[in-house]
Amino acid sequence: MSKPVMVLGGGIAGIQASLDLAEMGIPVYLVESQPSIGGRMAQLDKTFPTNDCSTCILAPKMSSCANHPLIKIYSYSELKDIRGRAGDFTAVVTKKARYVDEEACNGCRQCLDVCPQYVDDDFNMGIDQRKAVYMLFQQGIPNVAAIDDRFCRFLNRDKNDKCGRCARICPRKAIRYGQRDKDIELEVGAIILATGYDTFAAELKPEYGYGSYRNVVTSMEYERIMSASGPYGGHIKRPDGKEPKRIAFLQCVGSRDAKCDREYCSSVCCMYAMKEAVITREHIKSIDDLSIYYMDMRAFGKDFERYYENAKKQGINFVRSRVTEIAEDSDTHDLKLYAVDEQGRVSEDEFDMVVLSVGLVPRPDVVELCQRAGIKTDRYGFVHADDMAPIQTTREGVLACGVLTGPKDIPETVYEASGAASLAAQLVKDLPGPEIPKPEEVPMRDIGRERPRIGVFVCHCGTNIAGVVDVKAAAEYAKALPCVEYVDDTMYACxxxxQGFIADMIKEHDLNRVVVASCTPRTHEPLFQDVLRKSGLNPYLFTMVNIRDQCSWVHMDYPEEATEKAKDLIRMAVAKAYYAQPLQQQVLPKDSSALVIGGGLAGMTSALSLAKQGYKVYLVEKEPVLGGNARLMNTSARGRSFEQYMDELTESVYDHPYITVLTSAHISAVEGYVGNFITTVRKGPDTIKLNHGVIIVAVGANESMPDEYLYGQHPAVMTQLKLERQIKHHVDDFKGKRIVMIQCVGSREPQRPYCSRVCCTQAVKNAICLKEMDPTIQITILYREMRTYGMNELYYEKARRLGVDFVRYDVDDKPRVTVDEDDSNKINVEFYEHLIGRTLKIKADYLILSAAIEADRESNAELSQMLKVPINQDGFFLEAHMKLRPVEFATDGIFLCGMAHAPKNADEVIAQAQGAAARAASILAKEYITTDGMVAKVNRFLCVACGICESICPYKAIAVDPQLHVAVVNAALCKGCGLCSATCRPGAVDLQGFDDSEILAQLDALYSW
Amino acid sequence: MIETVDSQFKEIVSSMPGGVNLNLCYACGACTAVCPVSRIAEEFNPRKIIRMVLLGLKDEVLSGHEIWLCYQCHACMTRCPQDVRFTEIIKALRRLAVAEGYATQDFADKVEDVDAFSKILRKELVKGLYDGDLDEAKAAMIERIKDV
Structure with missing residues (x-):
């Protein structure tokens, strides 16, 4: 066992880093200041752009953390001090007194019922109240109460009230009034900081009246207002109780604002405001007005632009203006917003409710900690991150990820967290640590001779299900079904x-089949299967019914019918459970090397990261040299030289004994499956076969070739990448010249309906470079929306300060570019200036086009066929989940990073590449591959070896054995899709867990009962 | 009409006292939405004036009457998220207009007289209203207006 790593912060970043480390076999101490892990994501209602329920996608990861034997969670604890150095840290952690024995408390909540002291509920942003003894939220982990000593009557010794009610009622005698804060020392090899953020204090913008106007709320408050588990149970109301008909969202509150020392952009607010508006429309069908007041709509991430276009189509009103002040009607408490349109008309629009899109700011306590611990922060208090080392801090062995290093969205946070795990693993892998006992194996109960005894658990999911479906009635109905021994309805089954209760009921009622009617098996099935496993039941004796997606969500307007449907589905599941059989998982050997496809910045970074963790890597690049796009670039936004960095990186890659570099090489075939891939590589006349356990796709993307604005027809017209080369080699050409740049060339248009993300920052960076070289150069940048997100906003500000002009244009009135009639070396650019309402002209010496980033569609399509992984409609590779699985495919053992995933800046490429390496290492670190039990099975007496199954299987998991003349299944490849079973004419193939008896029983239950 | 973009004008204005953050304007419109003059005179648009300065429309800016409409109330400066000092920039533009012959010194002085008078006007009328002799106050002011 290697030396442990400490992860500080139990939000999504800390959770991801902990899970990755644990999967790599490294023990983790996860330290969280709140009574439960979960962080900000637990407070959010839905997540963009997929509108997934935030808690629903987070909760399984939280549970995995709680259940992993290598992760020790210290909740309600704070890091006080870091002593020592990389590889040999002593972290001093203060375990705050929670006045509850964590081992004894079973989360029954009886203490919450009897506590007489109400307190503003911070988790719900103070909108409603909780008790002084409390649990942070329903799905909290650990599921243990805490007493807030600021308010507890007993601890504050109220003379008139000898309280102690919680201690008296606790059936486990778990209340400990005498508990005190306690310091503990943890010996760790590396530390990952993942402490997240605070939101901007909206009171600091008094013109918006937050704090005095009751119907002005912050976006974080609005998330809770929308949430089914929030203070209003998911019914959107104004704080004064009225249902709003007109809601305004104000962007950049505490962002892009020098007045409150927050010059940077907070990166996520544009998208979350759009999401909040879209979801609000789903809640209140009859809403009259949803308006977003913005300056630039920063929909720069993967699929964000489509979300933006859809929001417009759904009637969300986008107003390009910064609201200058809000006035409140003292009788109705309605709100009047003062703004101005582009024509200069001042508007005074009225709304019932205003949501302030507050920015992200560093946590003051973390800034203080960093100062104590010698970790450099920037002027705002974000932990200083270098363009080329985005996850490292200035103290060796201390890593940082998530919003702690600057505003960013969840996917970036997740891959940074994985990247931090990767770097931490490199540090600790050879350091000896304590032995951690393996979890005891529960012997499987033999149920062979038992008649089916089925337990049914129906979940309310707060109001997610119970708001529509009559859960009690559905549970009551299940009691009458055959072989059902026990039924209960639960608030949150997850x-x-x-989970403990289900285990108890299995024991108490001797259950041998379990049905849970709740949400989707995609996220929650493993959780419940684990409960069965720990109770000595084969996990495949579990059946799940999705009465949330399939009943309460899709039939939300028809509660009675939804309830009937839920009963039908439960009846079918019980019928299926009757036939459920224990299935066996196989254990297979595996190869511990990796194949990285693509030798650009992404591929080289992930290859080196894996090699440093001790794994052999094959790095395959189709070009004769390594480096990709990064070789063509001049400097990063912060001025770091790419040439120098890439030289060093290339040298490290070539020098590393574990890395085999194959340049001018092409992948021609990929066979096998996770742990056991065989890839054929062509290199000149040679064909090489490589054996490896995982694949990382890092094939990148390219700057596209514009087909407008005289590109290719006039020597003075060039792309940003070409400009970088020119600046590097012939910078004098630009001295004293007149330069125009046009943004969004080929992006955000029908042929490429996405934002290329990097171009605004790249244009600003190049403009700064030119202006700093010669201030007499005149530069005008024509843009549709400046999307210099996050800290890049500071470069936009710098460019303006240096005198670069920025003029907005509309896509249906693009700039007109012609060769000057008098001087054919020059180019005339004509454009309409909206704010002064007329057309202007510039006679330019150079015209620079910010060309779209595009995927190599043909080559990506070919590779996606070989790997059996999807690409999206824009030709980029499609990850398993946009928010929480940004570096992996749904197919096991195949990962992605860099611009193959979507356009992104170099610092993000590096972080994502390190993240992909961590995820890949979590497979390479294991001794064996374990297959799923739910795979196809061939009855060899019925099989006629016709080969139809072989031709139809999308995973190449079934093939006819030429000797035996029967179809044979590769259990490691089989995904259990059932195509072979459905097409087999003699009925020789059955999908285990969905075999004919089970499916026919379900149909029978549906139609005949 | 098609005009060319020229950056000399903004360099001059930004180098004058108060012009320091001129270039930082990102055209959000907060200044214009709060401006009390814009509410009564649609042609007065602080954001547009800044844009015209930035894009070099010098003749139009310095010869027009708009730059003389500003009350100098500083409301715009309290709201500007980029700390562009519009009130100061207006002062600079007025000085430039006089220095370059777009307006006479006499005209500039008279505008100051108008400013001073309008303040007195307001003060007297409010006082008249309070004391209950508004008509008297009005009559007194009508006499004084003849001097302006």
Whole structure:
């Protein structure tokens, strides 16, 4: 066992880093200041651009953390001090007194019922109240109460009230009034900081009246207002109780604002405001007005532009203006917004409710900690991150990820967290640590001779299900079904206490089949299977019914019918469970080397990261040299030289004994499956076969070739990448010249309906470079929306300060570019200036086009066929989940990073490449591959070896054995899709877990009962 | 009409006292939405004036009457998220207009007289209203207006 790593912060970043480390076999101490892990994501309602329920996608990861034997969670604890150095840290952690024995408390909540002291609920942003003894939220982990000593009557010794009610009622005698804060020392090899952020204090913008106007709320408050588990149970109301008909969202509150020392952009607010508006429309069908007041709509991430276009189509009103002040009607408490349109008309629009899109700011306590621990922060308090080392801090061995290093969205946070795990693993892998006992194996109960005894658990999911479906009635109905021995309805089936309850019921009622009617098996099935496993039941004796997606969500307007449908589905599941059989998982050997496809910045970074963790890597590049796009670039936004960095990186890659570089090489075939891939590589006349356990796709993307604005027809017209080369080699050409840049060339248009993300920052960076070289150069940048997100906003500000002009144009009135009639070396650019309402002209010496980033569609399509992984409609590779699985495919063992995933800046490429390496290492670190039990099975007496299954299988998991003349299944490849079973004419193939008896029983239950 | 973009004008204005953050304007419109003059005179648009300065429309800016409409109330400066000092920039533009012959010194002085008078006007009328002799105050002011 290697030396442990400490992860500080139990939000999504800390959770991801902990899980990755644990999967790599490294012990983790996860330290969280709140009574439960979960962080900000637990407070959010839905996540963009997929509108997934935030808690629903987070909760399984939280549970995995709680259940992993290598992760030790210290909740309600704070890091006080870091002593020592990389590889040999002593972290001093203060375990705050929670006045509850964590081992004894079983989360029954009886203390919450009897506590007489109400307190503003911080988790709900103070909108409603909780008790002084509390649990942070329903699905909290650990599922243990805490007493808030600021408010507890007993601890504050109220003379008139000898309280102690919680201690008296606690059936486990778990209340400990005498508990005190306690310091503990943890010996760790590396530390990952993942402490997240605070939101901007909206009171600091008094013109918006937050704090005095009751119907002005912050976006974080609005998330809770929308949430089914929030203070209003998911019914959107104004704080004064009225249902709003007109809601305004104000962008950049505490962002892009020098007045409150927040010059940077907070990166996520544009998208979350759009999401909040879209979801609000789903909640209140009859809403009259949803308006977003913005300056630039920063929909720069993967699929964000489509979300933006859809929001417009759904009637969300986008107003390009910064609201200057809000006035409140003292009788109705309605709000009047003062703004101005582009024509200069001042508007005074009225709304019932205003949501302030507050920016992200560093946590003051973390800034203080960094100062104590010698970790450099920037002027705002974000942990200083270098363009080329985005996850490292200035103290060796201390890594940082998530919003702690600057505003960013969840996917970037997740891959940074994985990247931090990767770097931490490199540090600790050879350091000896304590032995951690393996979890005891529960012997499987033999149920062979038992008659089916089925337990049914129906979940309310707060109001997610119970708001529509009559859960009690559905549960009551299940009691009458055959072989059902036990039925219960639970508030949250996924909560840790309910899992324990299900285990208890299995024992108490001798259950041998379990049905849970709740949400989707995609996220929650493993959780419940684990409960069965720990109770000595084969996990495949579990059946799940999705009465949330399939009943309460899709039939939300028809509660009675939804309830009937839920009963039908439960009846079918019980019928299926009757026939469920224990299935066996196989254990297979595996190869511990990796194949990285693409030798650009992404590929080289992930290859080196894996090599440093001790794994052999084959790095395959189709070009004769390594480097890709990064070789063509001049400097990063912060002025770091790419040439120098890439030289060093290339040298490290070539020098590393574990890395085999194959340049001018092409992948011609990929066979096998996770742990056991065989890839054929052509290199000149040679064909090489490589054996490896995982694949990382890092094939990149390219700057596209514009087909407008005289590109290719006039020597003075060039792309940004070409400009970088020119600046590097012939910078004098630009002295004293007149330069125009046009943004969004080929992006955000029908042929490429996405934002290329990097171009605004790249244009600003190049403009700064030119202006700093010669201030007499005149530069005008024509843009549709400046998307210099995050800290890049500071470069936009710098460019303006240096005198670069920025003029907005509309896509249906693009700039007109012609060769000057008098001087054919010059180019005339004509454009309409909206704010002064007329057309202007510039006679330019150079015209620079910010050309779209595009995927190599043909080559990506070919590779996607070989790997059996999807690409999206824009030709980029499609990850398993946009928010929480940004570096992996749904197919096991195949990962992606860099611009193959979507356009992104170099610092993001580096972080994502390190993240992909961590995820890949979590497979390489294991001794064996374990297959799923739910795979196809061939009855060899019925098989006629016709080969139809072989031709139809999308995973190449079934093939006819030429000797035996029967179809044979590769259990490691089989995904259990059932195509072979459905097409087999003699009925020789059955999908285990969905075999004919089970499916026919379901149909029978549906139609005949 | 098609005009060319020229950056000399903004360099001059930004180098004058108060012009320091001129270039930082990102055209959000907060200044214009709060401006009390814009509410009564649609042609007065602080954001547009800044844009015209930035894009070099010098003749139009310095010869027009708009730059003389500003009350100098500083409301715009309290709201500007980029700390562009519009009130100061207006002062600079007025000085430039006089220095370059777009307006006479006499005209500039008279505008100051108007400013001073309008303040007195307001003060007297409010006082008249309070004391209950508004008509008297009005009559007194009508006499004084003849001097302006």
């Amino acid at each position: 909560a840790a206490d309910t």
